[in-house]
Amino acid sequence: MAKMSFENHIMKQFDDELEEIRTRLMEMGGKVEQQVQNAVRAISEADSKLAEEVIIEEQVVDEMEVDIDTACILIIARRQPAASDLRLVMMVTKAINDLERIGDEAKKIANHAILLVEEGGSSKGYPEIRHIGASVSKMLANALDAFARFDADAAMSTIEEDKQIDLDYKTALRELVTYMMEDPRSISRVINVLWVVRSLERIGDHTKNLCEQIIFVVKGKDIRHK
Amino acid sequence: MAKMSFENHIMKQFDDELEEIRTRLMEMGGKVEQQVQNAVRAISEADSKLAEEVIIEEQVVDEMEVDIDTACILIIARRQPAASDLRLVMMVTKAINDLERIGDEAKKIANHAILLVEEGGSSKGYPEIRHIGASVSKMLANALDAFARFDADAAMSTIEEDKQIDLDYKTALRELVTYMMEDPRSISRVINVLWVVRSLERIGDHTKNLCEQIIFVVKGKDIRHK
Numbered sequence: 001m002a003k004m005s006f007e008n009h010i011m012k013q014f015d016d017e018l019e020e021i022r023t024r025l026m027e028m029g030g031k032v033e034q035q036v037q038n039a040v041r042a043i044s045e046a047d048s049k050l051a052e053e054v055i056i057e058e059q060v061v062d063e064m065e066v067d068i069d070t071a072c073i074l075i076i077a078r079r080q081p082a083a084s085d086l087r088l089v090m091m092v093t094k095a096i097n098d099l100e101r102i103g104d105e106a107k108k109i110a111n112h113a114i115l116l117v118e119e120g121g122s123s124k125g126y127p128e129i130r131h132i133g134a135s136v137s138k139m140l141a142n143a144l145d146a147f148a149r150f151d152a153d154a155a156m157s158t159i160e161e162d163k164q165i166d167l168d169y170k171t172a173l174r175e176l177v178t179y180m181m182e183d184p185r186s187i188s189r190v191i192n193v194l195w196v197v198r199s200l201e202r203i204g205d206h207t208k209n210l211c212e213q214i215i216f217v218v219k220g221k222d223i224r225h226k
Numbered sequence: 227m228a229k230m231s232f233e234n235h236i237m238k239q240f241d242d243e244l245e246e247i248r249t250r251l252m253e254m255g256g257k258v259e260q261q262v263q264n265a266v267r268a269i270s271e272a273d274s275k276l277a278e279e280v281i282i283e284e285q286v287v288d289e290m291e292v293d294i295d296t297a298c299i300l301i302i303a304r305r306q307p308a309a310s311d312l313r314l315v316m317m318v319t320k321a322i323n324d325l326e327r328i329g330d331e332a333k334k335i336a337n338h339a340i341l342l343v344e345e346g347g348s349s350k351g352y353p354e355i356r357h358i359g360a361s362v363s364k365m366l367a368n369a370l371d372a373f374a375r376f377d378a379d380a381a382m383s384t385i386e387e388d389k390q391i392d393l394d395y396k397t398a399l400r401e402l403v404t405y406m407m408e409d410p411r412s413i414s415r416v417i418n419v420l421w422v423v424r425s426l427e428r429i430g431d432h433t434k435n436l437c438e439q440i441i442f443v444v445k446g447k448d449i450r451h452k
Contacts, residue, residue: 062451070448073316080306090299090319097323177414184410188403191420198424222296225288 014079021071021092028064028096029144032103035061036140036203039109040133043196044126048117054110061103065096087220091213095147098206098213102140105199105206112192112199124179124186125193128172132200135165140203143210155214158207165204172197240305247297247318254290254322255370258329261287262366262429265335266359269422270352274343280336287329291322313446317439321373324432324439328366331425331432338418338425350405350412351419354398358426361391366429369436381440384433391430398423 035054042051072093075081081089139161146154176194180187212224261280268277298319301307307315365387372380402420406413438450 059451066448066450073312076302076316077308077312082303086299086303090302093316093319094323097320173417177417180406180413181410184407187406187413191399191403194417222292224292225285 014075014081014085017071017075017079018081018085018088021068021075021089024064024068024071025092025095025099026144026148028061028068028099029140029147031057031061031064032099032106033137033140033144035103035106036109036133037137039106039113040129040137040200042110042113043116044130044133046113046117048114051110051113051117055107058103058107061100065100068096069093084217084220087217091217095210095213098209102203102206105203109196109199112196115192116189119189119192121189122186125172125176125190125197128168128175129193129196129200132165132168132172132197135161135168136200136203136207139165140207143207143214146211147214150214150218152215152218155211155218159211162204162208165201169197169201169204240301240307240311243297243301243305244307244311244314247294247301247315250290250294250297251318251321251325252370252374254287254294254325255366255373257283257287257290258325258332259363259366259370261329261332262335262359263363265332265339266355266363266426268336268339269342270356270359272339272343274340277336277339277343281333284329284333287326291326294322295319310443310446313443317443321436321439324435328429328432331429335422335425338422341418342415345415345418347415348412351398351402351416351423354394354401355419355422355426358391358394358398358423361387361394362426362429362433365391366433369433369440372437373440376440376444378441378444381437381444385437388430388434391427395423395427395430 035057038050039054041047042054072089075089076086079085139158142154142158142161146152146158173194176190176197180190209224212222215221215223261283264276265280267273268280298315301315302312305311365384368380368384368387372378372384399420402416402423406416435450438448441447441449
């Protein structure tokens with residue numbers, strides 16, 4: 001019996017460790033979600049200070065990635081997880097990479113926000129940024145929610161949201177080209193807006209990756225590139 | 227003695243498995259390198275057929291990623307690697323992700339190549355594409371070479387190459403904006419060129435990630451975001 005409870009204790013510790021990396025991934029996800037929202041708001045409200053915050057905070061996201069990654073490697077080395085436990089740990093190492101890249105795109109958006117505020121001028125393209133920004137934020141929130149509940153169906157329907165984002169992105173691109181042709185002096189400014197919508201589209205792609213990873217953990221099926 | 231040789235056999239098999247994922251990563255790297263070169267050549271030589279090939283071949287790269295990833299998870303589950311072996315396997319799971327994204331950017335370049343051929347017109351921006359394309363191809367070749375030799379110093383100096391690529395990218399962007407302002411009718415065309423140089427810059431970033439992973443395997447140090 002003593003041995004049994006020792007093993008239980010070991011198992012309990014292992015469970016706690018798995019739970020901890022899940023919690024930390026959720027924290028990182030929440031942080032990144034905030035970054036995306038703030039970056040979009042910084043443009044919308046011409047708020048350079050908020051943009052600066054996003055840029056500084058990106059370091060925190062980077063550190064979270066490295067810390068969680070190290071924790072994952074330690075768990076694999078010490079606990080030798082198998083089957084769904086191993087899938088979970090491998091999923092987390094990939095998911096944090098996508099989250100970090102979303103943070104990176106948020107930082108790029110914040111950089112463009114500062115340039116747009118400095119340049120001044122029209123807010124052509126801002127409604128497009130707000131619209132796609134809202135869709136992308138919602139998609140990311142849904143993906144994190146699906147991860148928290150290990151809900152493969154929710155992950156699957158969140159993937160579908162990316163299609164509309166891609167369509168809206170393409171429409172926005174056409175509109176931006178029209179703005180440039182109508183007013184060539186605005187080209188440099190509109191190019192900044194162009195990079196922002198591109199970053200938002202990339203965030204949608206990374207969020208889609210997150211959803212695929214959730215499905216991989218829950219179902220054990222790799223649906224990438226399908 | 228019988229037991230000993232059995233263990234040796236097991237170890238030998240493990241070594242073979244590690245060697246195999248290394249070989250397959252190198253194959254995938256070679257394939258991706260070719261994709262990048264062909265995508266750039268497709269633009270330079272207005273060769274839609276070559277661009278189509280790049281687009282079709284991207285599937286092969288995607289399959290390589292999924293296969294190698296599955297092999298890595300199997301090795302972890304079966305062999306329970308530790309220390310540098312575990313670092314190698316974890317590195318491979320990340321490296322194939324960067325290689326797949328490089329393949330993805332090559333596909334995007336190929337798509338733009340087709341649009342550029344269809345539209346016809348001037349080859350404004352092509353020298354920039356050729357120049358950055360050559361630098362990025364060289365950087366990728368150097369990174370794969372550093373991986374083949376597990377050479378952390380070579381990986382470190384390859385990372386440095388990305389700085390020049392970023393500078394050339396920024397110069398190219400300024401030139402492209404000038405072209406658009408000089409001839410607003412060319413805007414739609416130049417935007418295609420803009421996406422191509424952006425993709426090339428992204429390939430440089432992914433190649434930098436590869437180098438950081440090589441350093442992580444060899445030195446056991448995580449130098450990301452440093």
